[in-house]
Amino acid sequence: MPVRNLATPRVRTPHSATVAPTPVPASQRTRRADAVDRVDRPRVQGRSSAAAVAPKRLDKLVELDFPALPLDAHGHCAPLSLQVPANAIGLLVTIEGPENGYYLVDQFSGPRGKALVSDGSTARGTRRRTPQPFDSPNRSVAGMIPGTGALLVPNSSSASLCAGAWTLRVCGTDAQGNPVRGPVHVRVQIKVAPRLPRAGRLDLHLHFTGARGLTAAAARRSRDFKETLVEVRGIFAKVGIDLGTITYDDVSPRFQKQAIDGADSKIGKMFKTSTDSSGVNLYIVKELSLVDQGVMSAGPPGFSGGMPGPANAGTAASGVAMAMDCMRPACVMAHEIGHFLGLFHTHEQFINAADPIKDTPVEGWGNLMHPDEGSGGPNLTPGQVRVLLAHPLVQITR
Ligand SMILES: [Zn+2]
Numbered sequence: 001m002p003v004r005n006l007a008t009p010r011v012r013t014p015h016s017a018t019v020a021p022t023p024v025p026a027s028q029r030t031r032r033a034d035a036v037d038r039v040d041r042p043r044v045q046g047r048s049s050a051a052a053v054a055p056k057r058l059d060k061l062v063e064l065d066f067p068a069l070p071l072d073a074h075g076h077c078a079p080l081s082l083q084v085p086a087n088a089i090g091l092l093v094t095i096e097g098p099e100n101g102y103y104l105v106d107q108f109s110g111p112r113g114k115a116l117v118s119d120g121s122t123a124r125g126t127r128r129r130t131p132q133p134f135d136s137p138n139r140s141v142a143g144m145i146p147g148t149g150a151l152l153v154p155n156s157s158s159a160s161l162c163a164g165a166w167t168l169r170v171c172g173t174d175a176q177g178n179p180v181r182g183p184v185h186v187r188v189q190i191k192v193a194p195r196l197p198r199a200g201r202l203d204l205h206l207h208f209t210g211a212r213g214l215t216a217a218a219a220r221r222s223r224d225f226k227e228t229l230v231e232v233r234g235i236f237a238k239v240g241i242d243l244g245t246i247t248y249d250d251v252s253p254r255f256q257k258q259a260i261d262g263a264d265s266k267i268g269k270m271f272k273t274s275t276d277s278s279g280v281n282l283y284i285v286k287e288l289s290l291v292d293q294g295v296m297s298a299g300p301p302g303f304s305g306g307m308p309g310p311a312n313a314g315t316a317a318s319g320v321a322m323a324m325d326c327m328r329p330a331c332v333m334a335h336e337i338g339h340f341l342g343l344f345h346t347h348e349q350f351i352n353a354a355d356p357i358k359d360t361p362v363e364g365w366g367n368l369m370h371p372d373e374g375s376g377g378p379n380l381t382p383g384q385v386r387v388l389l390a391h392p393l394v395q396i397t398r
Pocket residue numbers: 001002335339345371373
């Protein structure tokens with residue numbers, strides 16, 4: 001899937017007082033894998049044999065909430081202050097705002113002025129030759145779907161978190177790059193683990209549109225589909241991430257054909273049907289298409305609601321979609337899950353940029369995150385696995 005590289009306005013960095021988070025009520029915190037499932041429709045669950053004696057989840061999430069933040073005339077919110085605890089291994093920022101906006105984090109700085117994301121502006125309003133969000137030590141891109149945005153830290157080899165006071169700023173612009181006024185809702189989830197993680201578990205929530213006869217019940221019986229899942233399970237198991245609970249649900253057949261952009265796109269509406277925040281929500285559709293200057297063309301075989309996607313279900317970015325009739329469906333499925341958990345392509349096809357992870361192969365051959373997801377491979381590097389383990393949806397088990 002293509003990367004949207006949002007330019008941010010050239011403006012002075014505000015030095016106003018920072019905004020502190022609003023406490024998150026227990027009832028609104030991200031539902032954890034070990035929480036009781038509440039669903040209002042029949043569902044089928046599957047569980048890997050490895051997960052039958054599922055190891056305990058070792059990490060904890062600290063959640064901070066910044067509701068109803070106005071954006072100024074430049075599309076910026078006031079700086080948000082947050083305290084990162086010791087032993088933080090990942091931090092996910094999720095932004096939701098009016099649907100005329102594309103949102104991203106354009107500043108994220110820690111103790112002693114350590115900037116992991118920068119828009120390149122300075123206190124005097126001129127740009128130094130410092131990196132902009134995309135080229136920052138921790139890459140930051142705008143949401144793929146209007147009305148949403150997210151950032152995972154770390155997503156590169158040069159980014160890491162440390163305990164202390166951090167400051168965050170969000171920027172929103174419309175499709176033409178003009179500032180939008182919000183308000184936006186910013187959620188920060190900080191993942192804390194007692195030691196450096198070595199292994200994890202990921203739940204998968206499958207949603208079927210009935211495309212090519214695949215309903216929830218039919219998929220459970222389908223040999224082809226089972227083989228695809230076995231292959232996906234193998235790709236992640238090789239790097240220490242087990243697929244845990246897998247659920248099967250049906251969604252409306254009207255979602256079978258999806259344009260992933262354009263005014264008529266309903267992909268965000270489809271992702272909003274997700275209700276389970278304990279894993280990646282994956283939608284099986286018939287076809288994905290792109291709209292270029294009003295002309296519709298065949299799209300990629302898969303599409304992720306974001307890079308990363310949010311850890312909360314029910315947003316316009318809370319899912320991954322794929323068409324099953326592609327070449328190597330297991331690689332496509334795992335590739336899109338990789339995007340959702342924060343990975344970029346080893347190198348981008350349409351802009352001259354390699355991913356920010358040092359140990360990925362330059363040309364990407366054999367790697368799961370090769371930009372042509374049908375011709376990559378099943379491999380993930382230790383640097384990529386570090387990113388996957390940072391996302392709150394991956395439960396740390398070892
Ligand atoms: Zn991709």
